[in-house]
Amino acid sequence: MAFRDFDQNDVSRRSLFRGGGYLAAGAALSTLPFRHALLAHDVSESWPSVASLAERYLAEGKVANLFLTFGWGQEDHAHTVGGGKLGFNRPGAVDENSLYRIYSMTKPVTGMATMMLIDQGDLGLDQPLHEVLPAFRDMQVLVDPEGPLDNTVPAETPITIRHLLTHTSGLGYNIVSKGPLRDAYNANGLVGGRVSRIPIPGFPDVTPAPGLEVWADRLAELPLMYQPATRWSYSASIDLLGRVIEVASGMDFESFLQTRIFEPCGMNSTWMTVPESETARMTDNYGILGGFPLPLDLAAATIYTDEPKVPSGGGGLVSTPKDYDRFLRMLLGYGTLDGVEVIGENAVRVGTSNLLPDTVDTSTSWIAGQGHGAGGRVLDGTFGWGGAAGTIAAVDYNLGLRSALWTQYMPTEAYPMRDEFLKALEADLTAMRAAKAA
Structure with a gap:
């Protein structure tokens, strides 16, 4: 299935941010003083409340x-607010080239990689998964999601690529x-992104499956x-798309991500395995216990210099703000980007639209009243x-x-x-509107 004839007027999109304040101020945003600036620079004066938030946390x-x-x-560069250090006990300041564990911000990258293959006809949006991975042909469904694994009924409909993209596969x-x-997932090494070399209290010591192909076969x-196609439930489906790809x-x-997305986008500092030579610009990650930050994954001994046994399309990347x-x-x-077509236009339009099946119930989910692409x-x-270590990112087409x-x-x-x-x-946007009206 390709998207060359997709009707752009049929696209409906929804937001990462709850509430309307962020979305309601297009006119005010257009007056920001850095709109036509050529180089990245700090714009805290234009965002005093956002800057105050950063200053307070720091x-x-x-x-x-x-x-x-x-x-x-x-514009070539994003402009910045806030700052801080690479770690509490490190002197270096963060900037647009600092390395962050982005965890589930990997998911849109994998999602768009999938849309590339759909656009060029190698996959279909509503293609049954078992046509690509035959092991998923005859799936069973738990009668009770928390119950015994042998109390199941047959799946009433096959998992599709759309279901994987939107967390509606039932996985x-x-x-x-x-x-x-959950115990079976851990026993089979069905894990996503990595956290630390340090044993974490309350978390089982899980040995990842030996490779993405084995990971997918065990999941099946x-x-x-x-x-x-009945419920939205956060799942391993985006990780599974790595094997589909x-x-x-x-x-x-x-290699697909590197050659088809990172290289044409000029994303020269995005990896699943961070080179040892680059750890000096990697941030430290902290676990918050009782309101206090404790070292969880320090750059000097980060787990991300090890090659992952299972490359996680759902949470495996390290990247920079730039x-x-x-x-x-x-x-x-x-x-x-920069005159180079990385992904077909209609593939992006479809991928950033609401792809949820009409039969899906989101009422008790994280995205109630919203959509998913x-x-x-x-x-x-x-x-x-957003990502599990606090990061979050969005594009606003309006x-x-x-x-x-x-x-x-x-x-x-x-x-x-x-x-x-x-x-x-x-x-800040309210203040901008008021200043413009004065």
């Missing part, structure tokens, strides 16, 4: 860094599933949590996703804006940073 010692980027249209996830299914042997393209997953902004800029250009949440003209928040702590719910960011952003 001054209180809650995070080592809080760095935000804002870019317009196809589980070792960070979401409970009971016997386990039952689904839900019937496909390998089979459909004839290339290993990491690199990821180039990915966002490519999306904002509907697949074209190719690996990212969508709402009112924006597309994006405003021609790309934005991202960069920090490193886990779990994300330890601080209300994202909600506070939204409020601060709305306050």
